[in-house]
Amino acid sequence: MNWLKKFMTGRYGVDQLSWALLVISILISILSRILDSQVLAMLYIIPLGIVLYRMFSKDISKRYQENIKFLNKWNSIKRKINNRIQRIKGLKYYKYYKCSNCKQTLRVPRGKGKISITCPKCQTVMIKKS
Numbered sequence: 001m002n003w004l005k006k007f008m009t010g011r012y013g014v015d016q017l018s019w020a021l022l023v024i025s026i027l028i029s030i031l032s033r034i035l036d037s038q039v040l041a042m043l044y045i046i047p048l049g050i051v052l053y054r055m056f057s058k059d060i061s062k063r064y065q066e067n068i069k070f071l072n073k074w075n076s077i078k079r080k081i082n083n084r085i086q087r088i089k090g091l092k093y094y095k096y097y098k099c100s101n102c103k104q105t106l107r108v109p110r111g112k113g114k115i116s117i118t119c120p121k122c123q124t125v126m127i128k129k130s
C-alpha cells in the first residue's frame with residue numbers, strides 16, 4: 001500500500017463531482033443494458049474516464065474549482081426542487097400569484113375572498129380572489 005500512498009501524493013483524489021460522475025456512469029451502463037444499446041454501452045466510459053482523470057490530476061486548484069462550480073449548480077437545483085415540493089404540499093392552503101410588476105411569486109392563504117395583495121419586493125398592490 002505504500003506505493004499507492006506515494007503515487008497519490010500531490011494528486012487530487014475523489015470529491016463530490018467525481019461521485020456524481022460515477023453515478024451518471026453507472027446509470028448509463030444500466031440504461032444501456034435495459035435498452036440493449038451499443039452506443040450507450042460505450043458512452044458510460046466517458047464519465048468514468050473523467051473521474052479517473054480528475055482523481056489522478058495534479059492540478060488540485062483547478063479540480064477544486066470544478067467541484068465548487070458543480071456544488072453551486074447542484075445546490076441551486078436542489079433548492080428549486082425543494083421549492084416545488086413545498087409549493088405542491090401547500091396548494092391546499094395557499095394560492096400563488098406572480099407580481100404583475102416584478103414577477104415575484106406571492107403566496108396568499110386560500111378562501112379569504114377578494115383581497116388586496118401588496119408585493120413585498122416592489123410594493124405593487126393587486127386585487128385578487130384568494
Ligand SMILES: [Zn+2]
Pocket residue numbers: 099100101102103104119120121122123124
Ligand atoms: Zn413586485
